[in-house]
Amino acid sequence: MLTWVFCSAIGIVVVLYVNFQFAWWRPTVSYNHPRVLMYHMISHHKRRARFNKLRVDPIEFDRQLNWLKENGWEFVFVSELENDSARKQVALTFDDGYRDNFLTADPILKKYDAKATLYLVTDRHNRDWSSSKKEHHDDGELMVEPKLLDEDVAQMVSSRRWELGGHTETHANLLRLNDEQCFIEIHQCRNNLEETFGSSVTSFAYPFGLFEDRHVELVNKVGFQFAVTTDQGISLDLDAERLKLKRVKVSGRDGLASFRLRMRTGKCRFRD
Numbered sequence: 252m253l254t255w256v257f258c259s260a261i262g263i264v265v266v267l268y269v270n271f272q273f274a275w276w277r278p279t280v281s282y283n284h285p286r287v288l289m290y291h292m293i294s295h296h297k298r299r300a301r302f303n304k305l306r307v308d309p310i311e312f313d314r315q316l317n318w319l320k321e322n323g324w325e326f327v328f329v330s331e332l333e334n335d336s337a338r339k340q341v342a343l344t345f346d347d348g349y350r351d352n353f354l355t356a357d358p359i360l361k362k363y364d365a366k367a368t369l370y371l372v373t374d375r376h377n378r379d380w381s382s383s384k385k386e387h388h389d390d391g392e393l394m395v396e397p398k399l400l401d402e403d404v405a406q407m408v409s410s411r412r413w414e415l416g417g418h419t420e421t422h423a424n425l426l427r428l429n430d431e432q433c434f435i436e437i438h439q440c441r442n443n444l445e446e447t448f449g450s451s452v453t454s455f456a457y458p459f460g461l462f463e464d465r466h467v468e469l470v471n472k473v474g475f476q477f478a479v480t481t482d483q484g485i486s487l488d489l490d491a492e493r494l495k496l497k498r499v500k501v502s503g504r505d506g507l508a509s510f511r512l513r514m515r516t517g518k519c520r521f522r523d
């Protein structure tokens with residue numbers, strides 16, 4: 252009797268744990284709605300690093316693109332997103348501008364004939380943008396992470412596998428700036444990218460996913476067609492949400508099962 256009670260208790264704990272880790276019971280979001288995936292780095296994890304969630308292992312990234320391709324997903328730039336119920340569109344996005352995007356992610360994109368949108372901070376060297384959000388947590392981990400050189404970005408753009416999007420000049424926390432300062436951050440990043448790389452920049456990503464209505468208005472006024480957030484999920488109305496698009500976070504801790512769950516429902520874990 253005691254053994255039975257013990258085994259039942261263990262069973263319940265296991266079931267609760269699995270349901271907490273993999274919220275498989277969330278409903279499928281129709282595949283007609285485009286998925287916008289959010290990545291940062293494609294690299295191996297570092298020992299005892301705080302930001303390993305932002306590091307997707309190259310082998311996992313390869314598996315993810317392979318799965319997307321085999322399952323009929325069409326790779327598009329954010330600027331190409333369309334309401335089209337006949338297509339399964341996926342837009343890969345990379346935030347900030349880490350050098351592995353060129354050295355590691357790009358060859359894998361090429362292998363699968365995929366493409367991606369890069370939200371590039373223009374003034375990105377020797378900055379630790381983790382600190383703008385939580386100063387007491389600042390340990391410089393992201394500051395020492397190599398960033399893309401302009402030569403890398405020029406090659407990426409000319410390959411036509413990458414398009415550029417704005418992510419402010421300095422990875423600013425827009426909530427802390429007045430409207431004039433925000434305008435400069437949002438407007439100049441676009442001008443700088445267009446002047447430096449000669450390609451049009453039509454979408455924007457809010458740094459840290461932090462924004463208010465005034466920032467959405469500014470992004471619209473500057474002329475961006477789309478803007479992406481860090482709100483997890485899948486936007487159901489592309490036109491209404493074009494300046495506040497949700498994204499599907501791809502975590503460095505995900506295996507392929509988690510990735511497939513995120514593609515199906517927009518989220519993975521119970522707390523997402």
Ligand SMILES: [Zn+2]
Pocket residue numbers: 346347418422458459
């Ligand atoms: Zn960022």
